[in-house]
Amino acid sequence: MEESENYNKGYVYILEAKDIDLPVCKIGMTTRTPHERCNEINNSSTGDFIWSVAHYIAVDDCKKLESLVHSKLYPLRQKGREFFNINADDANTALLSIFDKQTEINKINIEEIIPLKTKPKNGAKKRKHTFRRIDSEYAELLQLFTSLLNVKGRPFGQLNKPSFGMSDGNEGVQWNLSVNTETEEIRLGVNLEGSAKTGRWLIAPFILNKPSIDKIKSKINHPNNITLQFSRDAWQGASRLNIKEKFIGGREYPLSEIDQNIWSSILEEALTCLDENKNYRGRKRNQPVTLESNGRELMKDISPHLTIWTYLSIEGDIEGNIKNKISELQPVYDWVVEASQS
Secondary structure (H helix, E strand, O other): HHHHHHHHEEEEEEEEOOOOOOEEEEEEEEOOOOHHHHHHHOOOOOOOOEEEEEEEEEEOOOOHHHHHHHHHHHEEEOOOOHHHHOOHHHHHHHHHHHHHHHHOEEEHHHHHHHOOOOOOOOOOOOOOOOOOOOOHHHHHHHHHHHHHOOOOEEEEEOOOOOOOEEEEEOOOOOOEEEEEOOEEEEEEEEEEEEOOOOOOOOOOHHHHOOOHHHHHHHHOOHHHOOEEEEEEEEEEEEEEEOOOOOEEOOOOHHHHOOHHHHHHHHHHHHOOEHHHOOOOOOOOEEEEEEEEEOOOOEOOOOOEEEEEEEOOOOOHHHHHHHHHHHHHHHHHHHHHHHOOOO
């Protein structure tokens, strides 16, 4: 009986087309993680779009819940496919409503889900779990990050690319966690973008208020472990180009190395990336930038982007490591929030 129960434990997930605003989503179930299943779909030859995980729920009978959701949303389903003519957020509202109106299926913790595994070949060693093996296995780390912050989170990048991560989804000053699978570096940081949607242009008052760098350094026990990056984002549609002029101030700086003169120079340069005709609440239009890949010069809109981060270890107690790093950066977060008030 216990083995049968474990067989049904899993997720019902909702995927959305990445970077394309379409009224369509994919609803399915998996006994692995939704991110692993999403990777598998994206790597298949039958994918119509590049998909990303929008929503999911962990339950004790994912097959039954998937069948129930498919039945209730049948009028919106595309023939012979798990695609539904509804956007992901509305589908999630329907999913939660359907779940709440039934009594046989229960939510569970993700730790209770035992992934189904194929029988190993003779002589094959049992694979040891490690976050470093493949991108999708970092999904557990991202899940812990959002759980500790008690947020849904907003993914950025793609799990099948070298760099991806999760922000807290806040509009304005954000917590984020980024992963680079090529370098195996994991960074936890405080983020403020020069944008209307995610940053609310709070980068403008932050720069204009000229917050004291000495003030924040005095509140950090080990400022040499924290890095400040003020970057210049060059925009190609909704994407950022990799440009030679990326770093405002020429490079990233350990917090311990930034004195008031360096900080003033960085803030002055950052301000030039904003449109003074819009009270600095807009991108600087048609500025020359140089592509890192081939040296080609282009004219692009630019904006400043602040990230203050520290490395995160996934050795030992991962949850404890995340908690400690959030605590370490909390004064930084508070400093940025205070300085970005108009």
